[in-house]
Amino acid sequence: xxxxxGEAVAIGRLERFLGDLDLSCELAKRCQPEIQPTxxxxxxxxxxxxxxxxxxxxxxxxxxxxxxxxSLHVPGGVLVYGIPEFRLPKDLVAAxxxxxxxxxxxxxxxxxxxxxxxxxxxxxxxGFDAVFVGSGAGLxxxxxxxxxxxxGVYSANEFLTRVNLxxxxxxxxxxxxVWRGRKVxxxxxxxxxxxxxxxALRLGAEEVFLVYRxxxxxxxxxKEEVHHAEQEGVEFKMLCSPVEVRGRDxxxxxxxxxxxxxxxxxxxxxxxxxxxxxxxxxxxCDTVIIAVGTRANPLLAKAAPDLELSRRGYIVTGxxxxxxxxxxxxxxxxxxxxxxxxxxxxxxxxxxRSIDAWVRRER
Amino acid sequence: xxxxxxxxxxxxxxxxxxxxxxxxxxxxxAGQFFILRVGERGERVPFTxxxxxxxxxxxxFIFMRVGATTHKLxxxxxxxxxxxxxxxxxxxxxxxxxxxxxxxxxxxxxxVAYPVARAMCxxxxxxxxxxxxxxxxxxxxxxxxxxxxxxxxxxxxxxxxAGEKGLVTHPLxxxxxxxxxxxxxxxxxxxMMKFCAATTKEFGVPTVVSLNPIMVDGTGMCGACRVTVGGxxxxxxxxxxDFDGHLVDFEELMSRQRIYVEDERExxxxxxxxxxCHL
Numbered sequence: 001x002x003x004x005x006g007e008a009v010a011i012g013r014l015e016r017f018l019g020d021l022d023l024s025c026e027l028a029k030r031c032q033p034e035i036q037p038t039x040x041x042x043x044x045x046x047x048x049x050x051x052x053x054x055x056x057x058x059x060x061x062x063x064x065x066x067x068x069x070x071s072l073h074v075p076g077g078v079l080v081y082g083i084p085e086f087r088l089p090k091d092l093v094a095a096x097x098x099x100x101x102x103x104x105x106x107x108x109x110x111x112x113x114x115x116x117x118x119x120x121x122x123x124x125x126x127g128f129d130a131v132f133v134g135s136g137a138g139l140x141x142x143x144x145x146x147x148x149x150x151x152g153v154y155s156a157n158e159f160l161t162r163v164n165l166x167x168x169x170x171x172x173x174x175x176x177x178v179w180r181g182r183k184v185x186x187x188x189x190x191x192x193x194x195x196x197x198x199x200a201l202r203l204g205a206e207e208v209f210l211v212y213r214x215x216x217x218x219x220x221x222x223k224e225e226v227h228h229a230e231q232e233g234v235e236f237k238m239l240c241s242p243v244e245v246r247g248r249d250x251x252x253x254x255x256x257x258x259x260x261x262x263x264x265x266x267x268x269x270x271x272x273x274x275x276x277x278x279x280x281x282x283x284x285c286d287t288v289i290i291a292v293g294t295r296a297n298p299l300l301a302k303a304a305p306d307l308e309l310s311r312r313g314y315i316v317t318g319x320x321x322x323x324x325x326x327x328x329x330x331x332x333x334x335x336x337x338x339x340x341x342x343x344x345x346x347x348x349x350x351x352x353r354s355i356d357a358w359v360r361r362e363r
Numbered sequence: 364x365x366x367x368x369x370x371x372x373x374x375x376x377x378x379x380x381x382x383x384x385x386x387x388x389x390x391x392x393a394g395q396f397f398i399l400r401v402g403e404r405g406e407r408v409p410f411t412x413x414x415x416x417x418x419x420x421x422x423x424f425i426f427m428r429v430g431a432t433t434h435k436l437x438x439x440x441x442x443x444x445x446x447x448x449x450x451x452x453x454x455x456x457x458x459x460x461x462x463x464x465x466x467x468x469x470x471x472x473x474x475v476a477y478p479v480a481r482a483m484c485x486x487x488x489x490x491x492x493x494x495x496x497x498x499x500x501x502x503x504x505x506x507x508x509x510x511x512x513x514x515x516x517x518x519x520x521x522x523x524x525a526g527e528k529g530l531v532t533h534p535l536x537x538x539x540x541x542x543x544x545x546x547x548x549x550x551x552x553x554x555m556m557k558f559c560a561a562t563t564k565e566f567g568v569p570t571v572v573s574l575n576p577i578m579v580d581g582t583g584m585c586g587a588c589r590v591t592v593g594g595x596x597x598x599x600x601x602x603x604x605d606f607d608g609h610l611v612d613f614e615e616l617m618s619r620q621r622i623y624v625e626d627e628r629e630x631x632x633x634x635x636x637x638x639x640c641h642l
Binding site for chain 2: 148149
């Protein structure tokens with residue numbers, strides 16, 4: 001209604017206000033969800049990213065004893081290693097996790113499910129009644145072009161993890177270095193590409209190029225993120241498809257791209273980019289960050305041969321989040337492939353309700 | 364936090380550390396690695412197991428002091444703690460059914476060669492070990508290797524101060540030429556593994572190398588550890604660390620290992636300012 005008469009209600013901003021207001025209170029005075037009487041059931045949650053945390057919170061409210069296993073040394077998943085501080089303050093994530101702990105959720109870091117324990121072991125030796133897998137999409141995709149393994153070429157995952165999780169911006173006070181490029185080319189058009197470009201600027205890059213093979217209209221990134229990147233001075237190189245990374249003595253000196261033009265719509269409904277013949281040109285740069293997506297991480301599934309996977313290695317579930325293994329549920333990027341925090345959280349909550357029904361069922 | 368149970372200095376710059384990590388020790392296998400962080404601002408560094416005990420719940424590794432992290436490690440002792448220990452990671456080394464195997468351990472690589480040779484012996488392979496070091500002082504774990512039921516142990520040093528004088532590739536080449544080798548495994552500096560693989564290739568002896576690329580998460584998420592094997596990009600952490608030595612692009616591996624050399628020096632200088640050991 002308002003949208004027709006004036007500006008739309010900024011739901012995101014209102015939610016942020018309520019969240020911030022609540023978090024500004026001390027822990028005991030914050031909104032505490034009502035917790036149901038204890039069920040005596042134990043659920044393991046694999047991964048402490050958006051889907052895992054949402055699932056854990058929901059399960060705790062439903063009265064179950066929840067343990068979240070995180071492979072990194074800090075919980076939060078992509079919220080701490082991927083999304084930069086300027087988009088999602090890490091204090092917010094820490095406060096949300098603190099609230100889960102207050103609700104009785106156990107968080108165990110430094111444990112890799114599929115390596116330290118298998119899913120089977122969680123269900124047998126470790127005595128869990130159900131498992132939720134929210135391990136995320138995982139492996140970064142590279143383009144398969146020459147020069148991609150030169151020093152100075154990063155996956156967005158590595159670049160963002162070094163900076164966000166490992167605090168490379170404080171080096172040498174933190175021990176993890178990052179190659180600080182003066183001229184950085186970021187390849188991709190999603191939110192992760194925008195995060196990488198804006199992070200590179202903050203690390204002191206003089207020029208940051210965003211190389212994308214379609215136009216800004218086709219970018220999967222949120223309009224707001226594209227706008228911020230432009231405002232901050234990221235130079236958009238649209239309709240360019242990388243064909244080679246050039247280097248000298250093992251280090252990047254440039255990114256060669258071919259110009260593209262938009263042709264007929266493809267399966268996604270977007271106009272497909274088509275190469276313009278003999279249009280190669282070189283972008284001078286010392287860093288290339290590749291943000292063209294991720295694929296399924298094989299680590300967990302390798303240790304769970306009974307878990308049905310899609311052709312591309314993602315976990316197959318029903319609408320309720322149930323996998324092919326009895327008592328094992330999954331959600332988030334490891335089911336859908338790389339998507340959004342919101343979708344992952346939704347999947348976590350849906351699975352939590354299914355898990356609740358499963359552990360309480362008549363046997 | 365993870366309790367350090369014991370430390371031992373093996374040479375001027377080589378140290379051994381034993382850490383309580385029951386869940387990791389329970390699953391550890393030869394050729395696998397783990398990731399550690401020394402402290403709150405520490406980097407994530409992979410180390411391959413040199414030993415472990417599932418029953419007693421500890422893991423052991425050997426490291427050379429080269430940068431800030433390993434420098435910090437040298438100052439820790441029994442009773443201190445590591446912030447993080449994660450694992451076991453990577454695919455275990457292939458053992459059993461190998462026939463006559465030769466395991467080459469060069470420098471600190473001997474630490475990884477030890478459990479691999481032990482596992483091969485236990486799996487019924489006939490194992491010869493070639494241990495190499497620059498000099499006698501840098502030779503490690505010789506007694507431990509002698510306690511294994513090996514077919515033979517050959518010690519090589521660059522200056523002849525222990526065993527024979529020469530490179531590990533000399534005895535390796537002789538054994539291959541005699542037709543005494545069905546399977547080779549080389550673990551050590553990239554340059555040594557490169558030459559071992561080049562040596563066995565002439566004779567068509569299948570050769571596995573254990574790579575040590577730079578890693579961050581160690582679980583397949585970042586891609587820092589990518590290596591080119593047979594023209595394809597592989598991830599050292601989840602596809603390796605063992606790969607076919609005849610297919611690995613060693614030049615690329617060595618180049619990628621050097622990316623942070625300057626930073627590592629800077630970090631160590633920074634740390635050494637407040638450190639009284641003058642190492």
